[in-house]
């Protein structure tokens with residue numbers, strides 16, 4: 001997981017839907033809604049360097065093996081009022097969205113939170129990639145494409161719950177990050193060094 005900048009795209013200014021969407025359904029095939037989702041995905045992929053917001057797997061990239069989803073951080077089935085709140089939209093891989101998170105409800109179940117309609121002041125059990133300061137909850141991991149990945153560490157309950165839910169401490173994920181890091185390094189080598197490296201590998 002990495003710190004993400006807040007989306008500047010809003011559903012109300014773009015397609016004129018209120019944050020609750022009124023009668024509009026998320027799966028509506030209305031052109032303006034499809035366009036909004038497309039621009040949001042495009043913005044997020046650039047801002048996230050083509051990585052899932054949660055597990056950092058490559059998405060929307062030639063090497064990607066996973067689909068791209070727009071996850072509703074607070075699930076739209078439980079909180080329809082935030083269906084079209086773009087702060088609640090997190091671009092993630094289909095595995096994190098559908099398998100790990102699924103319909104998990106991250107809203108802390110206090111009566112204030114349940115009734116609250118103000119997204120910014122809602123308390124969540126998971127680290128929110130736009131609203132939380134990541135350094136307060138997690139350290140290590142794959143913090144930067146140019147830094148060698150290390151095992152992720154948790155600093156508080158929110159960090160622990162996030163790592164548990166998405167299985168971010170899994171050794172398989174760490175090796176995926178390390179392979180990704182090495183591939184990035186290799187891609188930046190001059191062609192002659194790439195050639196030599198390939199020849200060495202072929203001779204083993």
Ligand SMILES: [Zn+2]
Pocket residue numbers: 052053054055056057092093094095096097
């Ligand atoms: Zn993911």
